[in-house]
Amino acid sequence: MAEDINFLKFAVNRVSDQQEFLAYFLKRYQESEEMSSDHLISILNCSQLDFYRLGLCKTPDVHADDYLDRLNRICEYANISTVELNRIIKTTGVMDSFAEFHSSGTTLMAARDKSSSSEGDDEDSETTNEQEDH
Amino acid sequence: MGTATDIERQLHSRVLEGDEVAASILFSKYSDSIIQELSRIFPEVVKQDLESIYEGVTDAFLSYLAQPEKFDPNKATLRAYLLMAAKGDMKNIIDKKARALKKVGQSVELNEEVRNSKVDEMKNPEEQLLHQEVLSLKKDQLRALFPKEIDFEVAELVLYGVRETGPYAKILELDDLEEAEQQREVKKVKDRIKVKLKRAEQRGYFKGK
Structure with missing residues (x-):
């Protein structure tokens, strides 16, 4: 059919x-x-x-011992070069790791800012409470 | 009751084993026949909103891939399982779109029509699956009872619980007639088929076969 x-x-x-589908990697690679x-x-x-068809394949685990075998099977099915697909997966993986690192760094900085700001607020509120008690 | 074919069992095993290619094979090999079946049941949806069918089929396939262990190859064919899931997902999508359209005051005639289908009232996927299996089990008897292809197809829709006129009108090639006339003609044929089905059931035609 x-x-x-x-x-x-x-x-x-x-x-x-x-991310579990190769379509994610193809799209991210195209965007980048x-x-x-x-x-x-x-x-x-x-x-x-x-x-x-390639996009609808699941993503092989790059850390698996048989990663290359799995990659070869996908490429054979989709009639594409193993080298190209490997490059797309690895490049996108690096971009994602970098984005994650960058994002967690920003989050950490924001958390620090919030923490120091709320410490200041606590001091302010304690002062206010003391004033109200009097 | 139908069970999975050897090819379906092989593909199901590959999905369970985490074979990366199996998901793509599923989409490539099973989507077309399921889209065709849904298009036959809901011709009005195909004309106006093919994307709803695509969404329903995609959702059904993704649900299966997320929890393949829920499918029992000894109880149904993979195709029937996916078809039933797609019907349920499609109903949800149509309902959602209908609600959105209602909000902006647009016509929801099509969606109301589809929602009124008895098939869609069977919300439980297992109930839907059972219904499908019973139908497939009776298909041979149904063919013997209705030797004319058109009558057989109408009978099948009646048993599916389809209530909208569109699918019947298409089978009976009444597309050129006015809607009211279509309804009258469809009703006549449906009544005739229902009488024959009822009589067959009363004399135990479908039992024990």
């Missing part, structure tokens, strides 16, 4: 915010490189259908 390419495209878009889907398809040297 023929595949409905419009549906596959819809499904890929739908899961592109879920500011390239269209068509451009990425030409880099991967595959058909549009293969591209959507």
Whole structure:
């Protein structure tokens, strides 16, 4: 039975915010490189259908012992180069780690600011309470 | 009661084992027939809002992938399981859109029509699944009872509990008629089919087969 390419495209878009699907990595890579889907398809040297099939594959665990085997199986299924897919996964992984680190640093700084600010508030409120007691 | 085919069992095992490619195969191989089945049941939705069907099917597939252990291959086919889940998800999506449309005062005629379907009233996925399985079990008997293809298809819709005129009108090729006339013609055929179904049931035609 023929595949409905419009549906596959819809499904890929739908899961592109879920890290467990490769669609997430393809989308993040496109955004970071500011390239269209068509451009990425030409880099991967595959058909549009293969591209959507690829997006609907689950993401292999990069820390798994058999990561390369899993990667090879995906690439064989989607008719794309293992080197290219590995590069996309690793590049996106690094970007995510950096974004997470940056975000946690900002959160920490914000927490510190809030903490020192609330300490000041506590002192103020104690002073106010003392004044009210009198 | 239908059970999963060998191919379905293999794919299900791969999903359970965490095979990365299995999810994509599921989308590629099963979506089209399920979309077609939903389109046949809800032709009006296809015409006006194909995306609702896509959403329903995607949600159903993602639910299965999130909890594949809930599917028992000894109780149903994977296709039937996914179809029932998609119907339920589609109903929720249509309801949600209908509520949103109502808020902005737009027409919700289509959504009301779809919501009124008895199929959609079966909220429990297991109940829906059972209904589907009973239907598949009786399909051969139904074919024997209604040798004419058109009658068989109408009977199938009656048993599915479809109430809207659209699907029947399409099968009976009444699309060119005025709506009121379509309803009259559809009612005539449905009544005839229902009488035949009732008589068959009364004489125990579907029992024990």
